Amino acid sequence: MVRQDADRREGRRTVMGQAENRIFSHTVTPVCLDFFVCVIPACFVLENAMAGPSLVVLSGPSGAGKSTLLKKLIKEYDSVFAFVLSHTTRNPRPGEENGKDYHYVTREVMQAGINNGEFVEHAEFSGNLYGTSKAAVQDVQARNRIGILAANSQGVKNFKETDLNCIYISIQPPSMGVLEKRLRGRESETEESIQKRLKTAKAEMEFSEEPGVFDAVIVNNDLRTAYDELKKFLLEKIKVKESNSTSP
Numbered sequence: 418m419v420r421q422d423a424d425r426r427e428g429r430r431t432v433m434g435q436a437e438n439r440i441f442s443h444t445v446t447p448v449c450l451d452f453f454v455c456v457i458p459a460c461f462v463l464e465n466a467m468a469g470p471s472l473v474v475l476s477g478p479s480g481a482g483k484s485t486l487l488k489k490l491i492k493e494y495d496s497v498f499a500f501v502l503s504h505t506t507r508n509p510r511p512g513e514e515n516g517k518d519y520h521y522v523t524r525e526v527m528q529a530g531i532n533n534g535e536f537v538e539h540a541e542f543s544g545n546l547y548g549t550s551k552a553a554v555q556d557v558q559a560r561n562r563i564g565i566l567a568a569n570s571q572g573v574k575n576f577k578e579t580d581l582n583c584i585y586i587s588i589q590p591p592s593m594g595v596l597e598k599r600l601r602g603r604e605s606e607t608e609e610s611i612q613k614r615l616k617t618a619k620a621e622m623e624f625s626e627e628p629g630v631f632d633a634v635i636v637n638n639d640l641r642t643a644y645d646e647l648k649k650f651l652l653e654k655i656k657v658k659e660s661n662s663t664s665p
């Protein structure tokens with residue numbers, strides 16, 4: 418199930434940070450390519466897609482399926498989307514890799530980076546710091562991709578304070594019961610960590626109800642359906658034809 422808020426983004430121009438940070442100083446052209454999308458080659462479509470949003474921000478409670486969905490999207494559309502590698506002070510989970518899932522850093526190192534103006538935004542979640550560095554956004558932009566990342570509600574608020582041209586999508590679980598089951602099923606958290614995540618889940622879920630915050634709210638019940646909804650919404654937004662995907 419997908420809920421779309423008013424299309425407030427088409428025609429918006431990004432002028433953020435020319436003085437503060439030149440990586441955001443390019444101008445974003447409005448996307449109005451419905452006709453051309455049908456007839457021009459993939460490279461042109463991609464080039465014009467790059468004139469759209471800089472970032473896609475997925476938010477929602479821990480365990481809702483943000484990482485699962487964004488990984489699927491990047492896998493299928495690796496010529497369009499790229500993961501924005503956040504920093505965190507939390508420990509890596511089994512199977513997670515430094516430089517692939519997060520930059521895992523100490524609080525001291527991260528705080529020093531924040532103080533030094535190296536972060537676009539940062540937030541505290543469940544006893545740890547998380548943040549998006551300017552370098553991480555720059556890296557994605559240099560590869561001519563639309564960045565995609567997960568952020569908590571504070572992160573969404575932070576991004577909205579910038580002039581970055583973001584699409585905000587809330588990923589919601591079908592119910593609190595299902596959320597808890599998924600968090601436990603992931604087998605990544607201690608009981609204490611699960612409790613902390615469940616405690617903040619209600620607020621993260623309620624945040625999706627605030628008017629005008631999200632461009633779309635997707636309830637991740639059946640994964641395939643939720644993924645199709647996410648894909649359809651984003652590809653329509655950035656005017657990329659599905660057939661331009663690099664996947665088979």
Ligand SMILES: Nc1nc2c(ncn2[C@@H]2O[C@H](COP(=O)(O)OP(=O)(O)O)[C@@H](O)[C@H]2O)c(=O)[nH]1
Nearest residue numbers: 479480503539540542547548549567568569572
């Ligand atoms: N503000 C902000 N939040 C982030 C960032 N990266 C991850 N998060 C959020 O931090 C929270 C915890 O992430 P994580 O520890 O990976 O746990 P998970 O949500 O249970 O998979 C989630 O809400 C993420 O969306 C970031 O760069 N900035």
Ligand SMILES: Nc1ncnc2c1ncn2[C@@H]1O[C@H](COP(=O)(O)OP(=O)(O)O)[C@@H](O)[C@H]1O
Nearest residue numbers: 479480481482483484485599603637638639640
């Ligand atoms: N639609 C779904 N149905 C069942 N399990 C799901 C679904 N979406 C995600 N999961 C599982 O739920 C757990 C939490 O998903 P994850 O992507 O880690 O959430 P988040 O990144 O929002 O914390 C993972 O074990 C994942 O495989």
